[in-house]
Amino acid sequence: MMRAGPSQEDVRRHNLGTLLRFVHLRGPASRATLAESLGLNRSTIMALTADLTAAGLVREELPRGPGRRAGRPSLVVRPESTRVYVLAFEVGVDRLVIARVGLGGVVLDRREASRTRGSDPAEIVGTLAAGARSLVRKSERDAVCVGAALGFPGTVRRADDAIRFGPNLDIGDLPLGDALSRRLGLGLPVSVCNDANLGALAEHARGAGVGCDNLIYLHGDVGVGGGIIAHGRLLGGDEGYGGEIGHMVVNPGGRPCACGSRGCLEAEVGERTLLAHADRAEAHGQSGRDAVRAVVDAADRGDIVAREALHRVGTWLGFGVANLVNVLNPGLVVFGGTLRDIYLGAAAQIRSVLATGALAAPREKVRLRTAALGDDTTLVGAAEFAFAEVLADPIQVLARLRAPEDSSVH
Amino acid sequence: MTAGDAPGEPVYDTPRDPEAGWADCASWAVSAADTLAIQDRSARDGGVARWEPLGMSVTPVLDAPVLDLRGIDKSFGSVKVLRDVAFTARAGEVTALVGDNGAGKTTLVKCIGGIHAPDAGEYRFAGAPVRIGSPRDAAALGIEVVHQDLALCENLDIVENLFLGRERRRGLALDEDAMEEMARTTLSGLSVRTMGSVRRSVSTLSGGQRQTVAIARAVLWDSRVVVLDEPSAALGVAQTQQVLEIVRRLADRGLAVVLISHNMNDVFAVSDRIAVLYLGRMVAHVRTGDVTHRQIVELVTSGASGDLGLRR
Numbered sequence: 001m002m003r004a005g006p007s008q009e010d011v012r013r014h015n016l017g018t019l020l021r022f023v024h025l026r027g028p029a030s031r032a033t034l035a036e037s038l039g040l041n042r043s044t045i046m047a048l049t050a051d052l053t054a055a056g057l058v059r060e061e062l063p064r065g066p067g068r069r070a071g072r073p074s075l076v077v078r079p080e081s082t083r084v085y086v087l088a089f090e091v092g093v094d095r096l097v098i099a100r101v102g103l104g105g106v107v108l109d110r111r112e113a114s115r116t117r118g119s120d121p122a123e124i125v126g127t128l129a130a131g132a133r134s135l136v137r138k139s140e141r142d143a144v145c146v147g148a149a150l151g152f153p154g155t156v157r158r159a160d161d162a163i164r165f166g167p168n169l170d171i172g173d174l175p176l177g178d179a180l181s182r183r184l185g186l187g188l189p190v191s192v193c194n195d196a197n198l199g200a201l202a203e204h205a206r207g208a209g210v211g212c213d214n215l216i217y218l219h220g221d222v223g224v225g226g227g228i229i230a231h232g233r234l235l236g237g238d239e240g241y242g243g244e245i246g247h248m249v250v251n252p253g254g255r256p257c258a259c260g261s262r263g264c265l266e267a268e269v270g271e272r273t274l275l276a277h278a279d280r281a282e283a284h285g286q287s288g289r290d291a292v293r294a295v296v297d298a299a300d301r302g303d304i305v306a307r308e309a310l311h312r313v314g315t316w317l318g319f320g321v322a323n324l325v326n327v328l329n330p331g332l333v334v335f336g337g338t339l340r341d342i343y344l345g346a347a348a349q350i351r352s353v354l355a356t357g358a359l360a361a362p363r364e365k366v367r368l369r370t371a372a373l374g375d376d377t378t379l380v381g382a383a384e385f386a387f388a389e390v391l392a393d394p395i396q397v398l399a400r401l402r403a404p405e406d407s408s409v410h
Numbered sequence: 411m412t413a414g415d416a417p418g419e420p421v422y423d424t425p426r427d428p429e430a431g432w433a434d435c436a437s438w439a440v441s442a443a444d445t446l447a448i449q450d451r452s453a454r455d456g457g458v459a460r461w462e463p464l465g466m467s468v469t470p471v472l473d474a475p476v477l478d479l480r481g482i483d484k485s486f487g488s489v490k491v492l493r494d495v496a497f498t499a500r501a502g503e504v505t506a507l508v509g510d511n512g513a514g515k516t517t518l519v520k521c522i523g524g525i526h527a528p529d530a531g532e533y534r535f536a537g538a539p540v541r542i543g544s545p546r547d548a549a550a551l552g553i554e555v556v557h558q559d560l561a562l563c564e565n566l567d568i569v570e571n572l573f574l575g576r577e578r579r580r581g582l583a584l585d586e587d588a589m590e591e592m593a594r595t596t597l598s599g600l601s602v603r604t605m606g607s608v609r610r611s612v613s614t615l616s617g618g619q620r621q622t623v624a625i626a627r628a629v630l631w632d633s634r635v636v637v638l639d640e641p642s643a644a645l646g647v648a649q650t651q652q653v654l655e656i657v658r659r660l661a662d663r664g665l666a667v668v669l670i671s672h673n674m675n676d677v678f679a680v681s682d683r684i685a686v687l688y689l690g691r692m693v694a695h696v697r698t699g700d701v702t703h704r705q706i707v708e709l710v711t712s713g714a715s716g717d718l719g720l721r722r
Contacts, residue, residue, distance in 0.1 A: 297647045344651045347679035352702035363699050370655055 200227025
């Protein structure tokens with residue numbers, strides 16, 4: 001079936017979004033650079049920038065620093081980072097993080113709260129809402145919040161953001177996004193996404209995966225999560241549950257997993273297993289990242305129990321990566337969260353298993369990297385997710401948000 | 411479905427003009443590929459458009475090695491140290507150089523850096539034979555060596571160390587502003603947030619920070635090859651991890667990096683190729699993805715592993 005070509009208005013909206021996305025992801029750029037990079041002529045760039053400036057999304061100024069070129073300098077287009085922002089939430093098993101992230105990806109302000117395991121999940125909403133409100137209060141008077149998103153360690157249905165399963169952080173039937181949105185009272189929905197999926201988006205947009213459109217992100221927290229970017233997009237599957245790499249069975253009949261199965265990747269390489277192998281379960285009064293790092297540190301100092309634990313975990317992680325490489329042929333595999341430390345501490349074992357366990361052809365060019373965004377992969381991903389709407393249709397979204405009288409009618 | 415049909419992976423053979431090309435677009439959704447990558451029209455491989463990340467300086471990855479040593483012999487008096495050694499390093503890759511104590515790693519590095527002159531053999535750089543008579547010759551080509559002792563001056567600050575002997579001048583005076591700016595840019599490019607002021611004295615820095623300053627000094631000069639001799643030898647785990655990530659980032663930016671290390675985990679964590687020296691001979695030069703830890707350990711200790719290494 002033929003479909004009608006895009007209208008003038010569609011083209012303009014697309015170009016506005018493309019330009020805004022460029023300065024959002026790549027930073028301030030001169031009109032000349034924009035014209036060259038986006039393949040548009042300079043008068044079009046000028047018109048688009050004028051629209052975005054009028055909407056308060058970007059501003060133009062003379063380039064900073066001494067200009068070396070002759071002639072009139074090309075104006076630099078900068079995102080209005082302090083005036084246009086999103087709220088990004090990370091719910092972890094051990095910590096809660098809230099950030100106000102400005103257009104351009106600048107973290108303007110953040111709050112972090114530690115969470116004790118097993119504490120009442122109903123408190124999460126209250127803590128997040130209070131933190132977010134204090135961030136919003138400190139923003140500039142004319143600043144506008146254009147979106148909010150939350151990363152959660154569990155499987156989330158795309159259609160209604162319902163959390164279907166969170167083995168390490170059970171919140172029951174609580175509609176986290178709706179509840180938080182109501183408590184915030186900003187007239188904005190709060191999207192809920194799987195944390196590792198957001199991590200994949202973040203590393204693809206701003207981290208180790210820039211320029212690589214087929215990548216796999218593996219995230220270690222208490223459990224193991226994953227996000228798959230294929231052809232530049234997140235692979236969500238039919239209902240958005242895709243990427244649950246942690247529950248790929250690598251060792252049939254192996255250790256029991258919180259999901260009810262046995263020998264899942266999470267059960268063989270997760271935090272509890274590493275600590276159990278290293279005889280450190282509960283003993284040192286540490287948990288979470290610190291405990292994992294302590295094992296890697298001990299192994300580096302020559303502790304044979306810690307080395308053996310890392311070796312065993314590395315073996316299963318290697319099998320997991322080998323399966324992924326065979327099935328998906330990624331250009332890049334990124335290890336984030338505690339898996340960064342485990343990768344760097346057990347790389348020899350992981351890559352040895354990969355060398356013998358994966359097919360030669362897909363193995364040949366795959367790059368293994370650690371997350372460039374460190375511990376903020378989920379947070380950065382949540383921010384990018386929250387910006388998606390304004391980047392798709394900048395002027396309309398801004399106009400709607402700047403006229404709260406009309407939009408607050410539910 | 412072929413790759414070209416996939417909505418997220420358009421193949422543009424004609425120069426891209428979003429306005430003119432719209433009517434032909436099969437899909438309305440703006441894929442990340444559309445917006446995150448642009449076509450590098452100048453660099454095409456056999457008619458296939460190459461996609462490069464925006465905003466990063468991209469050095470074309472050559473198929474030929476940047477550094478190519480062949481048939482290197484080196485003796486100190488009657489002591490033969492290197493015998494017919496071939497060694498290559500490629501842009502965009504980390505080449506790990508491993509070997510037992512006394513296998514000749516440091517001697518080979520000193521030959522690369524121009525400290526020792528090889529007795530025989532050929533030294534090729536970027537495809538052409540060159541004569542390296544001194545470290546200055548090597549530096550002029552863009553070959554920098556970070557030695558184990560780092561060679562930093564304790565009493566000077568970070569900027570002074572970075573530019574020692576190669577200070578920027580403005581007229582008769584030193585151009586302190588430009589040097590500070592370059593130092594900041596280079597250190598932030600290595601993603602170093604924990605350094606504080608670039609005017610801190612080196613004597614106040616930790617081991618990992620000193621290693622970073624030494625690496626920054628090596629990459630400040632548009633270097634093309636950086637050789638790191640045991641960069642994590644005296645560091646704790648957290649600092650070692652940071653240095654490894656810096657090493658990887660240098661190669662991902664297009665440099666040829668040579669990493670000497672005793673730690674097999676470090677080697678497997680960041681290297682693309684592994685070169686094994688055994689008693690002054692290069693017994694294997696393999697892709698890291700094709701070998702196992704056990705094979706490399708066997709090559710290091712006995713010079714052979716299965717069908718790799720020396721023939722028996």
